[in-house]
Amino acid sequence: xEVRVANVRKEFERxxxxxxxxxxxxxxELIALLGPSGSGKxxxxxxxxxxxxxxxxxxxxxxxxxxxxxxxxxNVGFVFQHYAxxxxxxxxxxxxxxxxxxxxxxxxxxxxxxxxxxELLDLVQLSGLEKRYPAQLSGGQRQRVALARAMAIxxxxxxxxxxxxxxxxQVRRELRRWLRDIHDATGYTTVFVTHDQEEALELADRVxxxxxxxxxxxxxxxxxxxxxxxxxxxxxxxxxxxLPVKIEDGQVWIADRPIGLSAPxxxxxxxxxxxxxxxxxLVDECNGCIAGTVAASRRVAGTRRVxxxxxxxxxxxxxxxxxxxxxxxxxRVAFRPRRWKLFPAV
Amino acid sequence: MADPEIKSYAPHHESQSxxxxxxxPAKAVLMIVTFAFLGIFLLLPLIVVFNEAFAKGLSAYTxxxxxxxxxSAIHLTLLVAAISVPLNVVFGISxxxxxxxxxxxxxxxxxxxxxxxxxxxxxxxxxVYVLLFGAQGLLGAWLKxxxxxxxxxxPGIVLATIFVTFPFVARELIPLMxxxxxxxxxxxxxxxxxxxxAFWYVTLPNVKWGLLYGVLLCNARAMGEFGAVSxxxxxxxxxxxxxxxxVEILYNEYNAAAAFAVASLLAGLxxxxxxxxxxxxxxxxxxxxxxxxx
Numbered sequence: 001x002e003v004r005v006a007n008v009r010k011e012f013e014r015x016x017x018x019x020x021x022x023x024x025x026x027x028x029e030l031i032a033l034l035g036p037s038g039s040g041k042x043x044x045x046x047x048x049x050x051x052x053x054x055x056x057x058x059x060x061x062x063x064x065x066x067x068x069x070x071x072x073x074x075n076v077g078f079v080f081q082h083y084a085x086x087x088x089x090x091x092x093x094x095x096x097x098x099x100x101x102x103x104x105x106x107x108x109x110x111x112x113x114x115x116x117x118x119e120l121l122d123l124v125q126l127s128g129l130e131k132r133y134p135a136q137l138s139g140g141q142r143q144r145v146a147l148a149r150a151m152a153i154x155x156x157x158x159x160x161x162x163x164x165x166x167x168x169x170q171v172r173r174e175l176r177r178w179l180r181d182i183h184d185a186t187g188y189t190t191v192f193v194t195h196d197q198e199e200a201l202e203l204a205d206r207v208x209x210x211x212x213x214x215x216x217x218x219x220x221x222x223x224x225x226x227x228x229x230x231x232x233x234x235x236x237x238x239x240x241x242x243l244p245v246k247i248e249d250g251q252v253w254i255a256d257r258p259i260g261l262s263a264p265x266x267x268x269x270x271x272x273x274x275x276x277x278x279x280x281x282l283v284d285e286c287n288g289c290i291a292g293t294v295a296a297s298r299r300v301a302g303t304r305r306v307x308x309x310x311x312x313x314x315x316x317x318x319x320x321x322x323x324x325x326x327x328x329x330x331x332r333v334a335f336r337p338r339r340w341k342l343f344p345a346v
Numbered sequence: 347m348a349d350p351e352i353k354s355y356a357p358h359h360e361s362q363s364x365x366x367x368x369x370x371p372a373k374a375v376l377m378i379v380t381f382a383f384l385g386i387f388l389l390l391p392l393i394v395v396f397n398e399a400f401a402k403g404l405s406a407y408t409x410x411x412x413x414x415x416x417x418s419a420i421h422l423t424l425l426v427a428a429i430s431v432p433l434n435v436v437f438g439i440s441x442x443x444x445x446x447x448x449x450x451x452x453x454x455x456x457x458x459x460x461x462x463x464x465x466x467x468x469x470x471x472x473x474v475y476v477l478l479f480g481a482q483g484l485l486g487a488w489l490k491x492x493x494x495x496x497x498x499x500x501p502g503i504v505l506a507t508i509f510v511t512f513p514f515v516a517r518e519l520i521p522l523m524x525x526x527x528x529x530x531x532x533x534x535x536x537x538x539x540x541x542x543x544a545f546w547y548v549t550l551p552n553v554k555w556g557l558l559y560g561v562l563l564c565n566a567r568a569m570g571e572f573g574a575v576s577x578x579x580x581x582x583x584x585x586x587x588x589x590x591x592x593v594e595i596l597y598n599e600y601n602a603a604a605a606f607a608v609a610s611l612l613a614g615l616x617x618x619x620x621x622x623x624x625x626x627x628x629x630x631x632x633x634x635x636x637x638x639x640x
Contacts, residue, residue, distance in 0.1 A: 075538070086533070088551040101539040101540075149533075149537065
């Protein structure tokens with residue numbers, strides 16, 4: 001099912017949690033809402049679910065306006081951060097709950113409900129645990145049961161709130177791959193919230209980067225990482241370094257010298273230069289480059305991170321060097337970013 | 347469901363560090379003080395009650411209990427409990443639900459109000475009803491004109507009992523529901539359950555032990571209440587005397603054996619409540635620990 005969020009605003013007691021957010025989710029897509037805490041990602045998810053009503057704006061499920069529909073009418077599968085499994089019910093009863101509470105002819109027989117529950121348990125690879133109680137399961141197993149329970153009602157959309165937030169790193173990675181497989185097998189339109197960029201970039205078809213109640217950028221992992229459209233996204237996704245620069249005559253200047261980067265399109269004046277620490281080219285002869293004094297040097301796994309002080313104002317930036325690179329031993333390092341981006345100074 | 351992994355296990359006490367372990371004499375003193383206190387103030391009176399009840403033999407005991415006035419008092423007590431306890435269950439669940447699951451103005455005030463019967467002397471509660479419903483009271487004339495009798499009759503006793511017992515269920519459920527939050531209910535609604543189904547299948551089972559505990563306490567107090575009921579009852583033998591009032595009357599008439607016989611029933615009720623509570627905790631200890639804080 002396609003989901004369209006159109007100009008949605010949400011306030012909690014006059015405090016705005018979302019400002020004018022619009023988002024198109026294609027049918028069958030796996031979308032990640034990524035942002036720091038307080039960015040409004042969970043609020044957006046709860047608005048799509050119908051757990052909250054928008055202050056302004058509309059949410060469409062397909063062609064239908066769903067904003068005024070209750071959560072029951074929307075038929076969404078919601079997986080809660082702490083799973084919210086019913087602790088007094090067995091795993092099978094938990095999964096069958098959504099079918100058991102149906103009325104009239106849409107309600108399957110008890111036998112059919114049991115059959116569906118075991119089918120879903122097979123799908124989430126927990127066959128044979130029907131009679132267990134949630135307290136007898138590990139965190140990862142609970143997460144799987146919660147997902148099976150949400151899928152039991154054949155939801156229009158599957159919504160997951162920090163699905164792996166409460167699990168340890170090892171289990172997280174495992175479940176991530178597993179969730180992708182489940183998604184590919186079932187084809188449910190899926191939206192999940194996360195603050196873990198690795199999770200979002202690895203798992204999702206498209207990533208929605210949010211900050212302070214607004215959407216900063218929507219795109220594939222490649223688009224988000226390679227062409228961030230704002231200082232926030234550049235800083236939030238992956239490693240980044242930034243320097244205050246000046247634009248004059250289509251050239252980028254630091255203090256009184258050009259650094260060998262031309263920016264004919266950029267407006268004159270103050271700006272901020274962003275680049276990735278690992279995406280730099282070291283130069284020997286500083287003929288238009290960024291040069292700095294080595295302030296600190298750290299070995300990080302396969303590379304060496306060097307912190308440089310640039311210019312009279314001693315701006316600090318980080319660059320990554322190969323471990324065996326001779327420049328790592330020097331007290332001055334000169335480089336030029338290979339890929340970079342300018343944003344107007346704030 | 348905040349971290350059930352940890353809570354589903356009973357706490358372990360064996361691994362206490364030496365730093366917080368008292369010396370042997372200190373331990374002994376603390377335990378002797380506790381047991382002596384409990385023995386003198388709780389156990390001894392209980393023994394006296396049963397001892398006095400059977401002082402004149404078993405036949406006197408049964409005779410005292412089969413006396414028509416006594417039987418009427420027992421009936422009335424059961425009737426009052428049978429009315430006030432279910433009403434307080436409904437009230438307690440609604441109040442706990444409202445306070446734990448919604449945000450609204452006046453919530454703190456409501457919470458304080460629920461505790462009011464605990465902080466007001468029961469005699470005062472009874473007097474309030476006299477001032478309201480008595481012949482000279484606010485509603486007295488109107489009630490008389492319509493032929494409604496509340497004071498010195500069963501309705502007055504029921505009202506006073508409800509007033510005195512209404513914190514028990516609510517107080518037991520509010521912290522429990524607050525701790526559990528809305529997560530489970532939201533999950534139930536998202537799966538298509540309506541409000542009633544969410545309550546019946548999810549909320550109620552989550553609080554059932556707390557609720558049962560509250561009901562036990564509420565019932566014990568409903569049957570044992572003296573002060574408030576004494577003020578509104580009028581002490582009419584065979585009509586408006588509950589068991590505690592009847593005990594007093596018998597005692598004042600120097601009929602100690604009969605008084606203690608009836609008292610032994612009330613004490614028995616307390617013991618049954620205690621045993622039930624202990625059994626519940628033994629049988630469902632793990633589950634209780636998982637669904638509540640203590």
